[in-house]
Amino acid sequence: MFELSVDQLKSIWAANQFAIPDDQWIFFGLRGCLPASDASQSFADKHVLVSANVDYHHSRCTIGQLKPDGTFALFPGSTVPHINNISKARKNDGAGANQLMTGYHPEYRKGQHKAGQATGHRAFRQENKIPILRSADDLDYDTDDRVEYATPYDNIHAAWCMSTDSDYFASAGCQVIVGFPSTPSRDNKPNAGPWRSFVENAYGIDQKRFGYILLNGRDAISVAAGKRPSVRLRFGSQGPLVGNLQRALATKGFYEDAIDEDFGRYTLFAVLDFQKAVFGPQADDGIVGPITAAELGMHLPEHAGEKEAPSVPVAAPAITISPKKVPKTNPLGLWMPSPDAGAFTLPVNHYAQIDNSGGEGPRECFMTSCTMLADYITNGRLRRERKEKGFDEPEDAYFKYMDGDTTISSVHEKALKKMGIDAYFSDRASIKDVESALYCGIPVPIGTQYKNSGHWVVVNGRGPKGWDILCPNGIRDGKSSNWIQRFQNESQAKQDSFSWRLLEAVFTDLGPEKGYAIFVTAVNGVATGVKKGM
Numbered sequence: 001m002f003e004l005s006v007d008q009l010k011s012i013w014a015a016n017q018f019a020i021p022d023d024q025w026i027f028f029g030l031r032g033c034l035p036a037s038d039a040s041q042s043f044a045d046k047h048v049l050v051s052a053n054v055d056y057h058h059s060r061c062t063i064g065q066l067k068p069d070g071t072f073a074l075f076p077g078s079t080v081p082h083i084n085n086i087s088k089a090r091k092n093d094g095a096g097a098n099q100l101m102t103g104y105h106p107e108y109r110k111g112q113h114k115a116g117q118a119t120g121h122r123a124f125r126q127e128n129k130i131p132i133l134r135s136a137d138d139l140d141y142d143t144d145d146r147v148e149y150a151t152p153y154d155n156i157h158a159a160w161c162m163s164t165d166s167d168y169f170a171s172a173g174c175q176v177i178v179g180f181p182s183t184p185s186r187d188n189k190p191n192a193g194p195w196r197s198f199v200e201n202a203y204g205i206d207q208k209r210f211g212y213i214l215l216n217g218r219d220a221i222s223v224a225a226g227k228r229p230s231v232r233l234r235f236g237s238q239g240p241l242v243g244n245l246q247r248a249l250a251t252k253g254f255y256e257d258a259i260d261e262d263f264g265r266y267t268l269f270a271v272l273d274f275q276k277a278v279f280g281p282q283a284d285d286g287i288v289g290p291i292t293a294a295e296l297g298m299h300l301p302e303h304a305g306e307k308e309a310p311s312v313p314v315a316a317p318a319i320t321i322s323p324k325k326v327p328k329t330n331p332l333g334l335w336m337p338s339p340d341a342g343a344f345t346l347p348v349n350h351y352a353q354i355d356n357s358g359g360e361g362p363r364e365c366f367m368t369s370c371t372m373l374a375d376y377i378t379n380g381r382l383r384r385e386r387k388e389k390g391f392d393e394p395e396d397a398y399f400k401y402m403d404g405d406t407t408i409s410s411v412h413e414k415a416l417k418k419m420g421i422d423a424y425f426s427d428r429a430s431i432k433d434v435e436s437a438l439y440c441g442i443p444v445p446i447g448t449q450y451k452n453s454g455h456w457v458v459v460n461g462r463g464p465k466g467w468d469i470l471c472p473n474g475i476r477d478g479k480s481s482n483w484i485q486r487f488q489n490e491s492q493a494k495q496d497s498f499s500w501r502l503l504e505a506v507f508t509d510l511g512p513e514k515g516y517a518i519f520v521t522a523v524n525g526v527a528t529g530v531k532k533g534m
Contacts, residue, residue, distance in 0.1 A: 002221055003049075006066070012219050013213060015230060016104070017238060018238070020211065025207055027066075027108065027213070028212065029212065029213070030063075030219075032052055033221065036049055045071055049062060059077050059169050061076075065201055077175065080099050086135060086140075094146070097134070099133045100173065102234060103213075103234045103236040106236070112489070113125070115489055121191075122181070126153060128349065130151070130154070130235075131265070133147060158170070158195040160176075163193075179192050179194045179196055179198075180195065213236075231301050233300075235263055238261055238263065245267065249274060252296065254270040265347070271284075275292060331526050343463040344438075345461035345495070346461055348372050352472055353365050353395075353473055355393070366412065370416065377520060381419070412425070421522075423518055424532070426515075429514075429519070430513045431515070433517065434515075438462065440530050444517055445459075465497070467499075468496075472487070
């Protein structure tokens with residue numbers, strides 16, 4: 001049993017170099033410890049917890065809420081998936097269950113978990129791509145498991161269990177709080193258990209989006225014992241130390257992306273590759289502590305606030321390590337596949353059109369497709385504008401650049417131009433043209449089906465059997481006008497795939513070089529490598 005104060009909690013976050021807003025509520029998780037009593041569900045400046053072993057059968061974690069006034073509340077729950085879902089996923093190479101990696105995940109939005117279903121309820125939706133583990137070899141998660149950067153829709157929602165003694169909780173990767181939700185399957189009875197307090201607390205304020213910090217319980221145990229937290233860099237860390245890390249990784253030949261002082265996707269995979277090359281395949285946890293820092297030749301202060309060493313200069317790659325080949329980037333700094341890559345997927349954020357503001361979502365496939373394109377090639381500009389200006393959707397941010405009907409191609413050309421994006425609409429595009437843009441690292445919105453009443457989707461990759469498709473509306477039943485599933489919002493959106501023959505049928509139905517597409521040739525004056533006049 002140990003007591004944790006708000007100052008100790010914040011000291012852990014500072015040691016991890018998390019840039020936490022001080023004027024907003026923050027959600028946080030501690031994996032492997034539990035609140036000592038129900039009194040922890042009341043806001044206070046300190047609480048008592050107990051250590052707990054994560055066993056994937058019972059809720060053995062804490063999920064908390066911190067208010068700007070410096071008080072916090074704790075709730076029992078789970079930050080790992082249940083064993084039943086792990087077992088099912090193992091039969092499918094790990095797909096179907098995941099474990100969220102520790103770090104700072106900056107955006108969970110108020111919204112519906114399982115919208116439109118009998119068990120759907122108010123929750124907090126995870127919308128951005130995040131690092132997760134998938135296990136295909138056993139029934140737990142460790143450094144043997146593969147890391148993916150994806151949008152698994154690991155929402156924060158009710159656990160559908162009575163207590164931490166229950167041998168069930170409803171999670172395939174979501175962060176869940178003990179209790180039951182108000183939902184049609186329960187005849188809309190009130191929320192119950194700790195979940196009731198958690199959801200009613202957050203829905204009782206105007207804030208729509210919440211950052212979520214996930215760390216291990218042992219971090220809290222250590223600081224509660226009087227030890228100053230040691231500096232660690234991990235996903236979500238920001239600042240000069242991360243810039244030094246990126247330079248050190250570049251010196252070793254593991255990193256070619258921008259030095260942006262943001263520990264994101266490319267920094268994470270560079271760290272994982274470096275750790276695997278230096279320490280072996282079971283030592284890559286993606287966290288930079290003193291051992292990894294020493295091998296990189298970078299100075300890592302022992303504690304937060306200590307003087308930092310000068311920046312590490314970018315030099316020629318060291319010859320003592322044989323690193324994994326570093327991914328190439330295009331002139332915009334975006335990842336692009338190698339010319340001989342047979343299968344690849346550009347990590348474009350997937351948006352849904354039906355929940356667009358203004359009630360015109362069902363006819364806004366073109367606008368949502370262009371939003372996905374513009375947001376990706378500008379490194380999340382529309383997501384940032386949505387957050388800064390209080391819009392409900394990234395499409396709202398894009399719409400502000402538009403002047404005219406969302407179905408007209410010239411309107412989108414002008415809107416993209418206002419964002420500094422040089423793009424053109426083509427009605428004579430071929431599948432080869434689309435493929436050439438993809439190999440430049442640029443996704444392509446295309447018109448499908450019938451050109452008089454068609455539909456727009458984004459092509460963001462290719463595989464051995466076809467093309468990766470991000471459809472803003474849902475999953476289509478082949479080349480028919482029927483839909484297997486319609487996405488009510490981003491939490492339901494998922495990557496689709498069109499076979500070679502299907503894309504030919506719905507994209508070039510008027511002829512092999514008569515497809516409709518939007519091609520981007522430059523962003524803020526930087527050429528993408530995509531040809532003009534396709």
